[in-house]
Amino acid sequence: MNTRVNINFYALIIGTEILNSRREDKHFKFVRDELQKYGYELFATFIVKDDVNLMKSCYELIKKDKDSILFSFGGIGSTPDDLTREISAEIFTNKPVVRHKVFEKNIIDKFADKAYPHRVHMVDIPEGSELLFNPVNNMSGFSLENRFFFVPGFPEMAHPMIKEVISKVCSTRLEKFRYTLLAQTSEETLITQMKLLPSHIELSSLPVFKDGKANVELSLSDYNEKEVKKYFELFIKELKNHNIAYELI
Numbered sequence: 378m379n380t381r382v383n384i385n386f387y388a389l390i391i392g393t394e395i396l397n398s399r400r401e402d403k404h405f406k407f408v409r410d411e412l413q414k415y416g417y418e419l420f421a422t423f424i425v426k427d428d429v430n431l432m433k434s435c436y437e438l439i440k441k442d443k444d445s446i447l448f449s450f451g452g453i454g455s456t457p458d459d460l461t462r463e464i465s466a467e468i469f470t471n472k473p474v475v476r477h478k479v480f481e482k483n484i485i486d487k488f489a490d491k492a493y494p495h496r497v498h499m500v501d502i503p504e505g506s507e508l509l510f511n512p513v514n515n516m517s518g519f520s521l522e523n524r525f526f527f528v529p530g531f532p533e534m535a536h537p538m539i540k541e542v543i544s545k546v547c548s549t550r551l552e553k554f555r556y557t558l559l560a561q562t563s564e565e566t567l568i569t570q571m572k573l574l575p576s577h578i579e580l581s582s583l584p585v586f587k588d589g590k591a592n593v594e595l596s597l598s599d600y601n602e603k604e605v606k607k608y609f610e611l612f613i614k615e616l617k618n619h620n621i622a623y624e625l626i
Contacts, residue, residue, distance in 0.1 A: 384546070385420035385444045386412060389435055391451035391461060392530055393426045403532045404450045411543050416551030416600075420445075427458045436468040439525075446546060448539050451530030453502075453518065455495045461527055466503035469521050474501040480508060480517055487515065512537050555598035556609040560616055560623040563591040570615050578608055594626070 388408045394400045405422050412418060425431050432452075439445045452461030466474045480500040484492045502519045509518035509526065511534050518528035518538055526542050528535040560567070564582050574580055574597070581596040595612060599605040616623050 383444050384417065384446055385442055386417060387420055387439050387442075387445055387447045388422040389432075389439070389447060389449045390422065390424045390530075391427060391432065391449070392424065393458075395424055396426055404448075404535065407532065407536050408448055408539065411540055412547070414550070415543065415547035416553050417547055418553075427452065427460055429460060429464060432460060432464050433468060436465060440468060445524065447525045448542070449525070449527045450535055453499065453527055453529060455497075455499050462499075462502050465521070465525070465527060469525055470503045470505060472504050475504045476500055477502050477506060477508070477519075483515055483517070509538050509542070551600060553598055553600055554602040554605050555596060556605060557594065557596040557626040558609075558612070558616075558623050559585065559592055559594050559626055560621055561587075561590070561592055562616070562619075562621045564593045566619065566621065567593065567595060567612060567615065570612055573611070574608055578605060596626075 386408070388404060390402060390404050392400065392402070395402045402424060405419075405424075408422075409419055423435050425435060436447075436449075439447050449461060449465070452459045452464075462474055466472060477500045480502070481497065484497055484500055488496055499516060503521055506519035506521055507523070509520055509528060511517050511529070513531075513534045516529070516534075518526065518535075520526045520542075526539065528538045564584055567582070571580060571582065577599060579598045581594075581598075583594040583596075585592040585594050597605050597609050597612075613623070
């Protein structure tokens, strides 16, 4: 897969136990930081219950985004609450799961008779799936269309798998340029200038109170350094025209 800027990365973290505080999520920070190494960012992250309709809705939303890449964590085991395999098959292939023969052999080689009657169902995955190697116990994850990646919920297994995927998807590091200032004024002063920004320039405007007075931290970023610097200079010009003090961060 060729590296490109217009990728919308999604993380779908499936786990009722995270939402009811029985476990802490470790996936969001991992994916965020791993993507950042290559100059990419997450587009959205969902933490959802093991709920059929909710999972279907999330997968449908991500599927409809032509620029999406999905990292889906959890729900690919053999217990009754592991719903990901069947739901992903329905949404992404519009077909039922099928038995993956290589995965089946791996399960039988590892567990022999104990592969039955439950573990063997982990090999029933969406048609056309490619296996993702699990370095911990060889109980594979799977991918579809080289865009949608499904891994276990255990960080020890999932993170090496996703790290390998990201290294291939983001084969060349992008550099995103950011310019930031802190101005002694409210956001209101700069809104007119904000509206002139092209949509691809990322704007961050954060109100800050210092000594009880309104300040604003304004940050612009983009992959085109020359362009983002040009628009940043327009904000500086606006501040100078109004004799508003600011500092670069």
